[in-house]
Every structure is written in C-alpha cells, then in structure tokens.
Amino acid sequence: MRIRIVALALGVVSALCITGCAPSSTAYMVDYPYYSSIDELAQASGLVVRGTVISSRVENVNTSISTEPTSTNPTLNPQAGMPSPAPVPDSYMVYTYYKINVTDCYKGCDLVGTTIEIAEPGGRYKGVNYECPSSVPLDQDKTYILFGTQPENGSAYLLSPSQAVYEGDPDADGNYVGVSSDNELKLTQDQLQALT
Numbered sequence: 001m002r003i004r005i006v007a008l009a010l011g012v013v014s015a016l017c018i019t020g021c022a023p024s025s026t027a028y029m030v031d032y033p034y035y036s037s038i039d040e041l042a043q044a045s046g047l048v049v050r051g052t053v054i055s056s057r058v059e060n061v062n063t064s065i066s067t068e069p070t071s072t073n074p075t076l077n078p079q080a081g082m083p084s085p086a087p088v089p090d091s092y093m094v095y096t097y098y099k100i101n102v103t104d105c106y107k108g109c110d111l112v113g114t115t116i117e118i119a120e121p122g123g124r125y126k127g128v129n130y131e132c133p134s135s136v137p138l139d140q141d142k143t144y145i146l147f148g149t150q151p152e153n154g155s156a157y158l159l160s161p162s163q164a165v166y167e168g169d170p171d172a173d174g175n176y177v178g179v180s181s182d183n184e185l186k187l188t189q190d191q192l193q194a195l196t
Helices: 002-020 038-044 189-194
Strands: 025-027 047-062 092-107 115-121 123-125 128-131 143-148 155-157 165-167 175-177 186-188
Touching (some): 038 186, 038 189, 047 115, 047 123, 092 123, 092 143, 165 175
Parallel strands (some): 025 128, 115 155
Antiparallel strands (some): 047 092, 047 143, 092 115, 123 128, 143 165, 175 186
C-alpha cells in the first residue's frame, strides 16, 4: 500500500512538472547594430515605409546556414576539394511577421497601396513567449514608420528593433518618436522627406 501511495505521489508531481513547470518565456539575445544618427539608420536601410499593421503571424524559422560548399573554385571557396564538414544541427528562432498596409514609401520601394511583411524576433509560439529585449511588439491597426531590410523572399526585417520603429504621427514638436524607450533618435519630417 505504501509503495502505491509513493508511486501515486510521484506520478502527480511528475504530471504537475510536465504541465506547470514548463518555461512560459524564453529570451533571445540578438546583437543588432547601434546607429548614432537617423542618417546612419537611413543609409543602412533598404526600405523605409509608413504603414498600418493589419495582421500578424508567428513562425519558428530555420535560421541555419548551409555548410555545403557553394563553389568548386578554390579562389572563391578555400574549402573546395576538402571533405564536407560534419552536419550542423538546424537552428530555429521564433519571429513575428507583421502584414503592413503601406501608405507612404520613402526608400527602396514602389509599394504605396500594397501590403508587405516585416518581421522581428520574438512572439508567442506554442504557449511560450519568445522575447528579444530590444523588440517592441507592433499593435494591430496602428500606424508606424519602419526602417527595414530590402524585402527578400516576400519579407523584410526590421533593421534594429529598438531603433527602426517610430510612431506614425509626429509629436507636438513635429518629430516622429521611437516606439522603444531605448531609442534616443528622433526623426524629423525634413529627414523623412529627404529620403524620397
């Protein structure tokens, strides 16, 4: 009888740990460049748009880099002719993809009136919050000015989540203020218009 009670107690504790002890959040440490001015940020950007978030989705993305040689030319690939390295295990990272209805395009596009996807690391995936300390989730139906990479395979990525997202409307002084409290840069209307 005592063995059954101990076994039952261990079973209950195990079940609680399986359901209740699972991590509810995971933090990513992502190293983004720091831009000391709006000009630096704009030069590094492939895309600058104003748009409204109309939807979002979260995906666990395979971020692995292929270790297979891409060229047999030893000048282009010093590893040409060498045996293939051991396979590297796949690496995954959770991203939130925001669908943006573009109302103004300042750099890198002719997308006014269309929609684009722009992504940033983090999001809620399968019951776990994946957080990147510098990321600020974007709100649906809210308008932002976004600095991103040139769209590739249908999606662009924020250049730096802490410095690449600005309120869609100017403040009382006529500046567009960064959404992240870590962003000290202010975007003026003149700087924004100079990008076109």
